[in-house]
Amino acid sequence: MRKKTQLIHGGIPTDPQTGAVSVPIYQVSTYKQEGVGGHKGFEYSRTGNPTRHALEELIKDLEGGKAGFAFGSGMAAVTAVMMMFNSGDHVILTDDVYGGTYRVMNKVLNRIGIESTFVDTSNLASIEKEIKENTKAIYIETPTNPLLKITDIEGASKIAKEHGLLTIVDNTFSTPYWQNPIELGADIVLHSATKYLGGHSDVVAGLVVVNSDELAEELHFVQNSTGGVLGPQDSWLLIRGIKTLGIRMEEHEKNTKKIVEFLLEHPKVQKVYYPGLEEHPNYEIGKKQVRGFGGMVSFDVGSEENADRLLNSTKYFTLAESLGAVESLISVPARMTHASIPADRRKELGITDGLVRISVGLEDAEDLIEDIDCALKA
Ligand SMILES: *Cc1c(COP(=O)(O)O)cnc(C)c1O
Secondary structure (H helix, E strand, O other), X not given: OOHHHHHHHOOOOOOOOOOOXXXXXXXXXXXXXXXXXXXXXXXXXXXXXXXXXXXXXXXXXXXXXXXXXXXXXXXXXXXXXXXXXXXXXXXXXXXXXXXXXXXXXXXXXXXXXOEEEEEOOOOHHHHHHOOOOOEEEEEEEOOOOOOOOOOOHHHHHHHHHHOOOEEEEEOOOOHHHHOOHHHHOOOEEEEXXXXXXXXXXXXXXEEEEEOOHHHHHHHHHHHHHHOOEOOHHHHHHHHHHHHOHHHHHHHHHHHHHHHHHHHHHOOOOOEEEOOXXXXXXXXXXXXXXXXXXXXXXXXXXXXXXXXXXXXXXXXXXEEOOOOOOOOOEEEOHHHOOXXXXXXXXXXXXXXXXXXXXXXXXXXXXXXHHHHHHHHHHO
16 A cells, blocks of 8 residues: 555445444543443543544554554653653654654653663764663654754664664655654653644644564554543544545645745855755665755754744744644744743753744645745735
């Protein structure tokens, strides 16, 4: 099955009971047992729910893993994966990870003794230097947010295997349509499904896929024990969103390429970050491991004032957190998504006050370009 077909026919695409071509929303908490323990695979909806199960099978197929898991948010997914570790374990993470991931490692999981070190994983040698006795995993986000740095998943997984570590990849930006970390050697892939997978700014969700039965058993134990599961209604919305992921990703990228060309020529734009540009420092690795470069672009307009003028003047780019939806969104990472990262750390990473991030939607590219053009003149 090719990717676009798999988006529609993967997992459990129909209802086995009735033949309904859309999986029904099983709005139910518990299931009748024929005698104690005699059930049809479902006993209580925290443990398992048929609509959520259909979604979990779908994401498992899309990522080519052994089992899928759906959570109430991307952060619940990240946290559940980290809860597979013990107090005293150490994890190495990409330095410009999603702000919420940085926060949960540094302000929540540190309290229960899970240690973390943040390094530039796009430089493989810097990963190896940080491996300690108690290191258990390498956690990669690629491409990163908002600077769109790319880590060589195959290379990082190789280092991880040599040292007996797990490789975990946050695949939110590329989605399984364009990047399949498990094929490149990763053990665990996770998503904020709130973004491209859902695609319509109407659901908050997280997904995880693991590549072994052992990890599947452990993660199901954590999911069922801690309980941050996705409800049936939201599971259904995600299944519906995923059906059109392929055509959406293709169009996001077409629009983005046109906008990037426009930004590169614009005198008020100092720097453009897009992994599909040949001058992007990780372009070659990107070309090797992704099938498309996506709809996220960051660019520097020089100062906080210029950034504010731009985002107060756009008509079609809505000022909002989040990304990956049909609507184009604009944000300033330093004061929004990455505000939870300390200022000096942001500076180190290159997340300047004039850095603007856009998530290119599915509007007409000409309208989007005119919109930015007018706003830059404001
Ligand atoms: C949004 C996001 C998250 C967190 O997901 P939520 O659904 O907002 O909890 C994690 N990683 C990346 C890359 C994200 O963009």
